[in-house]
Amino acid sequence: MKEAWLFAAQRVSAMVLAPLVLLHLGTVLYAVRGGLSADEILARTEGSLFWGAVYGLFVLAAAVHAPIGLRAVLGEWCRWRGAGLDIAMALFGLVLLALGLRAVAAVL
Amino acid sequence: MKRARPRLVKTGYDGPVMAMLEVEIWRGEGGGGAWRRYAVPHEANQTVLDVVTHVQRHIDPSLAYRFACRVGMCGSCAMTVNGRPRWTCRTHVSQAARKGRVRIGPLRNLPVIRDLAVDMAPFFEKWRDAGARFVPSGEPPEEPVRPDEPERRAADAGIECINCAVCYAACDSVAWNPDYPGPAVLNRLWTLANDRRDGDRDGHLDAAGAGCHLCRSHQECADACPTGLNPTAAIAGLKREVFRRALGGRTREGRQ
Ligand code: SF4
Numbered sequence: 001m002k003e004a005w006l007f008a009a010q011r012v013s014a015m016v017l018a019p020l021v022l023l024h025l026g027t028v029l030y031a032v033r034g035g036l037s038a039d040e041i042l043a044r045t046e047g048s049l050f051w052g053a054v055y056g057l058f059v060l061a062a063a064v065h066a067p068i069g070l071r072a073v074l075g076e077w078c079r080w081r082g083a084g085l086d087i088a089m090a091l092f093g094l095v096l097l098a099l100g101l102r103a104v105a106a107v108l
Numbered sequence: 109m110k111r112a113r114p115r116l117v118k119t120g121y122d123g124p125v126m127a128m129l130e131v132e133i134w135r136g137e138g139g140g141g142a143w144r145r146y147a148v149p150h151e152a153n154q155t156v157l158d159v160v161t162h163v164q165r166h167i168d169p170s171l172a173y174r175f176a177c178r179v180g181m182c183g184s185c186a187m188t189v190n191g192r193p194r195w196t197c198r199t200h201v202s203q204a205a206r207k208g209r210v211r212i213g214p215l216r217n218l219p220v221i222r223d224l225a226v227d228m229a230p231f232f233e234k235w236r237d238a239g240a241r242f243v244p245s246g247e248p249p250e251e252p253v254r255p256d257e258p259e260r261r262a263a264d265a266g267i268e269c270i271n272c273a274v275c276y277a278a279c280d281s282v283a284w285n286p287d288y289p290g291p292a293v294l295n296r297l298w299t300l301a302n303d304r305r306d307g308d309r310d311g312h313l314d315a316a317g318a319g320c321h322l323c324r325s326h327q328e329c330a331d332a333c334p335t336g337l338n339p340t341a342a343i344a345g346l347k348r349e350v351f352r353r354a355l356g357g358r359t360r361e362g363r364q
Pocket residue numbers: 183268269270271272273274275276291292295332333334335336337339
């Protein structure tokens with residue numbers, strides 16, 4: 001019942017992402033005031049457990065959500081299916097997770 | 109520039125002509141073919157099927173198409189009318205024509221045999237392969253089935269399917285994914301899963317298993333279904349119940 005689990009993971013991660021995306025947009029609007037470079041943003045957010053936790057969750061949900069969606073798109077548009085696709089999507093999820101957590105680690 | 113007039117062939121109509129319809133019909137065998145134009149007299153309460161029948165009886169007897177009941181029960185007359193899959197026996201020309209023009213083609217997503225007749229085999233084979241039919245439990249239900257109980261209502265909501273394949277032709281997921289069983293089959297599995305007299309609820313949910321998750325909830329089926337069913341809602345129900353079953357959740361015996 002792999003598809004049923006992926007369906008549930010997709011739904012749950014979407015539920016997590018929906019409010020976090022809104023929060024993120026708000027944060028972006030707020031954070032751009034006073035400079036957009038990584039240093040400037042980090043200067044305002046560094047050392048915050050709260051933001052670390054929020055973005056940690058965001059990254060986790062995105063790393064679950066995006067590969068499942070991409071898997072469906074590739075299956076339909078490129079007729080790519082089977083174990084190769086599943087492995088590629090798992091790796092894609094891990095890359096998202098690694099890149100995202102790296103950014104979160106910088107905040108902490 | 110003057111628009112080219114349709115080539116007026118024999119209309120086969122001998123009375124005073126009030127208005128003519130510009131009709132384009134797909135003609136050809138298998139994968140190939142072309143649109144051909146016909147002039148058909150417009151009559152009151154004329155259906156699209158009447159138009160096709162007029163062409164076949166009075167203009168070109170070699171036109172292939174399919175119908176049987178002419179009253180919206182058998183599901184055999186479905187065609188693509190001005191880009192939309194429809195049951196042609198219950199579609200008035202006045203509903204479907206745009207500026208007096210009607211373009212009638214075969215259903216999408218099914219192989220064309222000739223002209224307007226498609227091969228329905230893939231549609232029914234998917235139905236058969238999914239085992240989407242009633243499995244007698246052998247026992248009368250312990251509790252009488254009440255018409256207003258939730259499961260019966262869920263089953264009743266999808267029961268009036270006439271197997272016309274209009275939803276199958278309307279669906280992009282069917283076009284994109286050869287493994288997708290299509291809205292009608294899944295709708296049927298959902299009615300069976302909600303029928304307490306059926307003896308194989310788990311089997312029906314397992315049959316829907318992977319297939320129902322290929323639905324992208326575009327609702328093209330619900331929009332097109334001539335009998336007003338909502339297969340998308342049925343499929344959403346299947347997705348839920350299939351997951352509940354993957355969690356090892358309740359079967360029918362376990363429910364109050
Ligand atoms: S669900 Fe509706 S559109 Fe699809 S086959 Fe049944 S009656 Fe036709």
